[in-house]
């Protein structure tokens with residue numbers, strides 16, 4: 001519990017520091033860390049916690065120069081990191097940030113850290129110019145990504161890696177998918193305008209918002225007229241493009257964004273699988289809100305005997321688990337939690353999924369392999385190895401979307417089985 005008022009900056013800094021501590025200790029932002037924060041403070045805490053995690057390489061560099069020995073409490077280190085982030089992003093209010101961080105320090109258990117926090121932050125302000133210049137010459141501090149991650153990007157994209165890094169360091173855009181069964185994209189854009197929310201049309205049913213808003217502010221969100229989905233993710237349904245009435249498998253479906261999009265476009269006999277029961281509930285909740293129907297089953301898609309009745313599918317979506325390196329700006333914890341070896345272990349699991357699912361595609365049917373990664377081992381190289389094992393498979397289409405201001409990073413490959 002905190003005695004700080006939830007609407008104070010001190011409270012926001014303290015909560016952001018606690019989230020930081022949990023993440024650096026190995027927990028994921030997806031574990032609901034933000035849900036423990038007073039709702040009044042959530043937008044501010046999210047802004048500070050996510051922003052400072054995106055910039056962790058930079059903050060860590062500063063602290064390595066400001067502290068001459070390890071701190072007694074991880075939470076104090078995290079408090080310094082979030083305060084420095086706030087100082088750098090709000091240069092007009094640096095003294096308020098320092099004062100509020102000192103109030104927050106009084107809440108950290110295990111000692112009296114107020115003097116230390118005050119001293120380190122004032123020291124940072126005194127040396128800010130020199131430290132900022134030094135950070136420019138440090139690869140991890142300036143790119144704000146781990147060294148192994150940068151090496152992967154540089155090897156794969158010698159001309160484009162800086163753009164990928166820059167996109168990864170920017171707050172993500174908010175995209176919407178309009179439910180074509182309920183309204184048209186242009187009619188919904190007009191409703192957004194009437195609600196004072198600016199947006200641009202994208203593709204067949206997407207909208208890019210000028211600024212993120214809370215979902216509760218979106219007209220008729222609860223009635224299922226619209227969903228939040230990045231335009232890059234919306235490519236899946238149009239690439240697979242199953243014909244009405246066909247039998248479709250979404251093998252790694254939770255939370256059901258792409259399942260729902262497929263069903264909004266056409267009436268389908270669709271089976272959605274996911275490994276985890278809690279995540280299958282998310283699919284069911286999303287389908288219920290959007291007034292769509294599918295069979296949802298908890299299963300490991302690799303273990304065909306657990307879930308497959310032997311009837312082949314016309315179309316299969318394999319949106320496989322991956323490093324999520326294309327959506328790192330949405331989950332800035334992942335780049336600090338992952339290790340270089342994770343790429344190979346994801347690639348191994350993906351190959352097993354692809355092999356298993358290929359067996360359930362009917363002759364003449366298609367499979368769309370998808371990741372939200374930019375690492376080739378999970379994408380083009382994965383498909384290359386699959387095609388070596390199955391030379392008769394037709395690769396109909398392949399695209400690597402790199403993250404930009406308009407969409408996240410995704411990879412798609414559409415494969416067709418010999419009839």
Ligand SMILES: C[S@@+](CC[C@H](N)C(=O)[O-])C[C@H]1O[C@@H](n2cnc3c(N)ncnc32)[C@H](O)[C@@H]1O
Nearest residue numbers: 252253254255256257258274275300301319321
């Ligand atoms: C990238 S996410 C899917 C996102 C989803 N397609 C969407 O658009 O909302 C990958 C999902 O695969 C699930 N998964 C991982 N391994 C699996 C397996 N062997 N069988 C079924 N689901 C699996 C994970 O639980 C996770 O929900």
